[in-house]
Amino acid sequence: MKISTLGPKGTFSHEASLKVNKQAEILFENNVWDIFETVSEGKANIGVVPIENSVSGTVPLALDALLEFDLNIVGEEVLQIRHNLANSSSASDIKEIFTTEQAYEQCVKFLRKNLQDVNIIETSSNAQSAKLLKESNNKSKAAIVPEFAAKIYGLKIIKKNIQDSKFNVTRFLIISKKETKETGNDRTSIFIYPQVDKAGLLYNLLGEFAKRSINLTKIESRPSKGKLGDYIFFIEMQGHKSEKKIQDAFSMIEKNFFLKVAGSYERKY
Amino acid sequence: MKISTLGPKGTFSHEASLKVNKQAEILFENNVWDIFETVSEGKANIGVVPIENSVSGTVPLALDALLEFDLNIVGEEVLQIRHNLANSSSASDIKEIFTTEQAYEQCVKFLRKNLQDVNIIETSSNAQSAKLLKESNNKSKAAIVPEFAAKIYGLKIIKKNIQDSKFNVTRFLIISKKETKETGNDRTSIFIYPQVDKAGLLYNLLGEFAKRSINLTKIESRPSKGKLGDYIFFIEMQGHKSEKKIQDAFSMIEKNFFLKVAGSYERKY
Numbered sequence: 001m002k003i004s005t006l007g008p009k010g011t012f013s014h015e016a017s018l019k020v021n022k023q024a025e026i027l028f029e030n031n032v033w034d035i036f037e038t039v040s041e042g043k044a045n046i047g048v049v050p051i052e053n054s055v056s057g058t059v060p061l062a063l064d065a066l067l068e069f070d071l072n073i074v075g076e077e078v079l080q081i082r083h084n085l086a087n088s089s090s091a092s093d094i095k096e097i098f099t100t101e102q103a104y105e106q107c108v109k110f111l112r113k114n115l116q117d118v119n120i121i122e123t124s125s126n127a128q129s130a131k132l133l134k135e136s137n138n139k140s141k142a143a144i145v146p147e148f149a150a151k152i153y154g155l156k157i158i159k160k161n162i163q164d165s166k167f168n169v170t171r172f173l174i175i176s177k178k179e180t181k182e183t184g185n186d187r188t189s190i191f192i193y194p195q196v197d198k199a200g201l202l203y204n205l206l207g208e209f210a211k212r213s214i215n216l217t218k219i220e221s222r223p224s225k226g227k228l229g230d231y232i233f234f235i236e237m238q239g240h241k242s243e244k245k246i247q248d249a250f251s252m253i254e255k256n257f258f259l260k261v262a263g264s265y266e267r268k269y
Numbered sequence: 270m271k272i273s274t275l276g277p278k279g280t281f282s283h284e285a286s287l288k289v290n291k292q293a294e295i296l297f298e299n300n301v302w303d304i305f306e307t308v309s310e311g312k313a314n315i316g317v318v319p320i321e322n323s324v325s326g327t328v329p330l331a332l333d334a335l336l337e338f339d340l341n342i343v344g345e346e347v348l349q350i351r352h353n354l355a356n357s358s359s360a361s362d363i364k365e366i367f368t369t370e371q372a373y374e375q376c377v378k379f380l381r382k383n384l385q386d387v388n389i390i391e392t393s394s395n396a397q398s399a400k401l402l403k404e405s406n407n408k409s410k411a412a413i414v415p416e417f418a419a420k421i422y423g424l425k426i427i428k429k430n431i432q433d434s435k436f437n438v439t440r441f442l443i444i445s446k447k448e449t450k451e452t453g454n455d456r457t458s459i460f461i462y463p464q465v466d467k468a469g470l471l472y473n474l475l476g477e478f479a480k481r482s483i484n485l486t487k488i489e490s491r492p493s494k495g496k497l498g499d500y501i502f503f504i505e506m507q508g509h510k511s512e513k514k515i516q517d518a519f520s521m522i523e524k525n526f527f528l529k530v531a532g533s534y535e536r537k538y
Contacts, residue, residue: 030389033377054497057490060326061374078497101370101391105330108302120299122370122391165494200479202488203472210469217498219471220490225434228323228347228538229486269497 002027004035004044010127010149016079016172017048030124032061036069039175046074047175052218053081054169056105062173063222063234066262067191073263075174076187083107083126083163086133086155087142094118098129098143107144109164118142130155171269180265186240187217187267190250193224193232193258202233208252209237212245217267240264271296273304273313279396279418285348285441286317299393301330305338308444315343316444321487322350323438325374331442332491332503335531336460342532344443345456352376352395352432355402355424356411363387367398367412376413378433387411399424440538449534455509456486456536459519462493462501462527471502477521478506481514486536509533 001021006013007028017026027044029035035047049065052058066073083103087094096119097111103126104111111118123129126146133143134153143155150157173189194201209216218236239246241264253259270290275282276297286295296313298304304316318334321327335342352372356363365388366380372395373380380387392398395415402412403422412424419426442458463470478485487505508515510533522528 033381052492052497054492055494057329057492064374101393105333112302120393122393124370124389124391167494167496169497171497200475200482202485203475203479206469206472206475210472213469216471218490218500219488221488223321223323223326225324225436227436228321228438228440231487 001025002044003046003048004029004038005048006032006035006050006125008125008127008131010130010146010152011125012079012081012146012170013048013050013172014127015146015148016077016170019077019079020046020048020075020174032059032065036065036071036175039071039177040069042177045176048077049173049175050170051173052171053102053106054167055163055165056102058220060222063220066189067232067260071175071177072179073173073189073265074176074178074180075265076268077172077174078268079170079172081106081163081168081170082147082161083144084147084150084157085142085159085162086130086145086150087158088137088156089139093139094142095140096121096142098123098132098141100124100126100129103129103144106163106165106168110162127152174265179263182240182242182264183266185267186238186264187236188239188241188246188264189234189236189262191232191234191260191262192253195258205253205257208249212249214239214245214249238267270294271313272315272317273298273307274317275301275304275319275394277394277396277400279399279415279421280394281348281350281415281439282317282319282441283396284415284417285346285439288346288348289315289317289344289443301328301334305334305340305444308340308446309338311446314445317346318442318444319439320442321440322371322375323436324432324434325371327489329491332489335458336501336529340444340446341448342442342458342534343445343447343449344534345537346441346443347537348439348441350375350432350437350439351416351430352413353416353419353426354411354428354431355399355414355419356427357406357425358408362408363411364409365390365411367392367401367410369393369395369398372398372413375432375434375437379431443534448532451509451511451533452535454536455507455533456505457508457510457515457533458503458505458531460501460503460529460531461522464527474522474526477518481518483508483514483518507536
């Protein structure tokens, strides 16, 4: 089993991938788009991709890739997120911090209170922050890192659990060329592109779900890449796409709008 | 007139601020949150904050700050976004590129086609990318920069208009302690927090607008920072909050839900 996910070693994505399959061989990619490509080309069996965090929200590139690639969501995984401040000496010397934009957002109150005049250096992953701190070997630098990454890179954690919200989880999607069967406790993810700009349109769309008592668990708008104010909707609901009420709702919507099913899979919450 | 916006000198936010008021004194901040603070403390008359881009979508921190601070949206400004590749020598030598996550997303196809094996160094603003390139003085480094920033920092543009989508605009909000009067061509922005998890709830909420023919121009979900799947909705509509049909819709919604009006202001598109 080969899993493609976000690298380098030590990312939350790495940790989530091991939760999906402890024995898997992990292939590390630089960004979400490359994970989709690796799975599409058959170089990995599945991909593990962060889709949303309970504090910082949806990962836009993951939605864009789900829409663009012809892959299925076959599962999800939820991971507790804990951020830690790593530094080679003590907090008083810190002049610069390596952090992802997401970790910064999730620790913004802690940082503004304790490290207000520190220079922020944005990195592309939390493990990258750890790696850069390790390589810099400089007492005036620190990094916001997962405990998992601190262990891998041999970093000293000087302050644990610095995230502002105690409840901080990230949800990952498992993507594959294959599909999964109904389990009785499923979620279905779709895209709808109304392509017209009319009052009450989204209301009427949602009505197709409401009148069939289909419970929506997420609704998110993404720019259509056309004009400002023109959106594609990413909608998730309880149930499997093989259920009659969901099929009925989809066929009503498809009469007028673009609809793409991204997958039906067992839900974890 | 003092305007607080994202720095350093040369950001798209700087350009948008000059579009709002050519003579204004510009105060540069490191992040969106600091702009809100500067305006709240009366150190600037208004703030100019990016809220969404037609390609990369909404700026999450701007929504969070709008919800948190007690300020009003008093206007909006729309700016054409053009990205350019700046480098001190020629494209063939490029090993590393300074870019914001947003500019990277907006030029991803160009980069994957022309500069595939290049190392990406994330920066916190497009002008920061320009500044870092200037300071690095290294032929193997390049940056994705606005033309405005290239001029300010004296950089050579080796490839113009590298953004993937010809239609790429960013919308900015103007925030203030004051309010504005109805112009007849207005937009109103609000937050609604349903606080309960029930099938059809969003549908019923939107019904209050649909049945009064209030045209929604944006709907976006943000995590409530509580449990996963618990959202606050940011909704924008045509019209001013002083109009009767909008007041009626708000009072119906307020009976059951948390509602915050972020502002009514003249719309530019």
